[in-house]
Amino acid sequence: MTETGAGAETEDSAYDVAVIGYGPTGVTAANLLGAMGLRVVVLERDAEIFTRARAISTDEEVVRIWQRIGLAERLKRDMLTERPVDFVDADGRTFLSAVPTPRGHGHPPQMFIYQPALEQVLRDGVDRYPNVRILLRHECLRLRQDAEGVELTVVGTADDSVHRLRASYVIGADGGSSLTRAQLNIGYEGKTYEDRWVVIDTKMLKPWPDHDKLRFHCDPARPAVDCPTPLGHHRWEFPILPGDDEKQLTTEDAVYRLVARYGISRDSIEVLRATVYSHHVRFATRFRMGRVFLAGDAAHAMPPWIGQGMAAGVRDVANLCWKLDAVLRGELPETVLDSYEAERKPHVKEVTKRAVFVGRIITERRLPIARVRNGAVRALDRIPGLGAWLQNSKWIPVARYDAGLLARPRTRATGHQIPQPWVTGPDGERVRLDDVLGGRWLLLHHGLPTTQPAWERLGVESLAVLPVGSRPAEGAVIDSEGVLLPWLTGRRATTVVLRPDAYVYAAAPAGAQLPPPPAGFAPTSRPVTTTTQ
Secondary structure, eight states: OEEOSTTOOOSOOEEEEEEEOOSHHHHHHHHHHHHTTOOEEEEESOSSOOOSOOOOEEEHHHHHHHHHTTOHHHHHTTOEESOOEEEEOTTSOEEEEEOOOOOSSSSOSEEEOOHHHHHHHHHHHHTTOTTEEEEESEEEEEEEEOSSOEEEEEEETTTTEEEEEEEEEEEEOOOTTOHHHHHTTOOEEEEEEEEEEEEEEEEESSOOTTTTSEEEEOOSSSOEEEEEETTTEEEEEEEOOTTOOHHHHTSHHHHHHHHHTTTOOTTTEEEEEEEEEEEEEEEESOSEETTEEEOGGGTEEOOSTTSOHHHHHHHHHHHHHHHHHHHHTTSSOGGGGGHHHHHHHHHHHHHHHHHHHHHHHHTOOOHHHHHHHHHHHHHHHTSTTHHHHHHTOOOSOOOOOSSSSOOSSOOSSTTOBOOOOEEEOTTSOEEEHHHHHOSSOEEEEOSSOOOOHHHHTTTOOEEEEEOTTOOOOTTEEEOTTSOHHHHHHHTTOSEEEEOTTSBEEEEEOTTOOOOOOOTTOOOOOOOOOOOOO
């Protein structure tokens, strides 16, 4: 249900969760919480989707999250997949061509997106949930917490109406300039890079050679990013150099001069917009204060070099929303919400370090060092084994949790997300694993199961993994692609406990007892959630 402000109610209204911000992070949270059946209100100061494409790519783990809300296949129709990444020297010669390697999440490892179209699909998805209320052109002026929840003083900017809402919890997903973070007086530490970049979005009028490749032009004179985006668009990015007139560099004539160096003529593209950005590396000093949580750019900002800014926000709310649902339903104690920052912040910092490293390679301005870089990478690429590693390098650090909602003692499986292959379900149909797991706590095992009374008496169900060639059976899946059994065996895990986000809470070898459930764990009966694509 969407409201734009006029006629909005002035009396108090109570919700389970209030989401502030309706960009990719906020709209993903609204979908996840809506699917869980929670009462949700979303506040967004703008009336329409932001028309400027900011994020330009995503990855398989993020699409796996969108799979949970039944939108993965629809979103993928508007994406470009299986595109190589070329690093090009000043003379236009490729010194490294890489192909992102699949991580086992069941979707292509990297996909290029057109953000306004992606956000529209996600917003249309929220319309499926009558329990989610969308208030556009609304801003939160004040947050006041008490023992029972959070009171939000909200202004409708369309008619200047002021009213109050109450929510048990709040997710602040309102961007790098977050008013939520400012109201909580939470620091945002880090740096802003001196270089500013002009970001140019274009409509492709006619194709040119290699138009469908992502190319990093590692030219010390002026580096450039040359990126395909779907639905007939293309993105260019150039640094603003000393002596450049920033305003003049965003004019159409200047844009055409910049792209002409790469053989792009005026009849090849239509310039839609050119905007100047600064790159930031920042982290909120806290991701949680009481009943309020920060997510996405409100919690962290990273440079764009490996395309993980938007993805990090989606991962944030995927980690947080099921925990909020569990607490609100009484399945887990409120203290588990501290695990959100403990799990997410280390991974975000690791991804940011990788982004900074890749950015330094691309933007090296010292000609002698650039020549050494080009020659060294070419030489390494010719070494058997090492060249294959460079070409299939894993760009994004795997999210493995070392702390948070995990059993002790740790095992080789604990804190990992289980892969998602295609499996054969009990009815003989081929399905993705998560559609069988159903977003619930679950015992997954292979071989002869060991009775786990501490878990079974709480009603936690079991799912067996059978080898290829087995017959479909109730309470089991067949490892059709031969992925799950080797994964479990390689981590010496005969039985694992999966959290609702498919991360391993605990694991045990054959014949051993699992660690006990988390303190206060009291799962409630609920139907298995399945996605509709």
